[in-house]
Amino acid sequence: MSLRAARSHPDIAGAEHVDTVLLGGLEGPGMPRVHGRGVLALQWDRLILVTAAVPHHVVSVPLVQITKVDLTSALRVRGHWRRNKRHWLRIRWQTGTGVATMGVVVPDPAHWAHGLSHLDGRGTS
Structure with missing residues (x-):
């Protein structure tokens, strides 16, 4: 799937905010072993x-x-360290079987961190 196709994926249609990202990786129960380019989208009730x-x-x-x-x-x-000249936006969440972590490089990491940390009680930092 190309980046263009990822941006038009039906799961992110109507998102409040969408950015192209570099995924450092996912870690947690049932998380796929993937990294590379992708799209991060903020919906009213979820991050995709x-x-x-x-x-x-x-x-x-x-x-x-x-x-x-x-x-x-x-x-x-x-178990592997990934470094980048820009800051990683690290997101941790509770799954049904444990804690999962995602690390992405976004164009404005401080904006994303602030936005995800201040969701009127929907998420915490």
């Missing part, structure tokens, strides 16, 4: 990641399950 790689993966995170949002210069995913 659609990877650009084929086969594409869709990760949907209900905002009420987000437990922490922060910025970091080094991201540890599945």
Whole structure:
């Protein structure tokens, strides 16, 4: 799936905010082993990641399950460190079987971190 196709994925239609991202990785119970380019979208009730790689993966995170949002210069995913000149936006959330983590590079990480941290009680930082 190309980045253009990821941006037009039906799961992100009507999103409040959409950005192209670099996914450092996902970690947690049942999370796919993926990294690379994708699209991050904020819906009114959930955060959605659609990877650009084929086969594409869709990760949907209900905002009420987000437990922490922060910025970091080094991201540890599945025992490996990933570094980037820009800050990683790290999002942690509670799943039915444990805690999951996603790390992405977005154009304006402070804006995303602030927006996800101040959701009127739907998520916390």
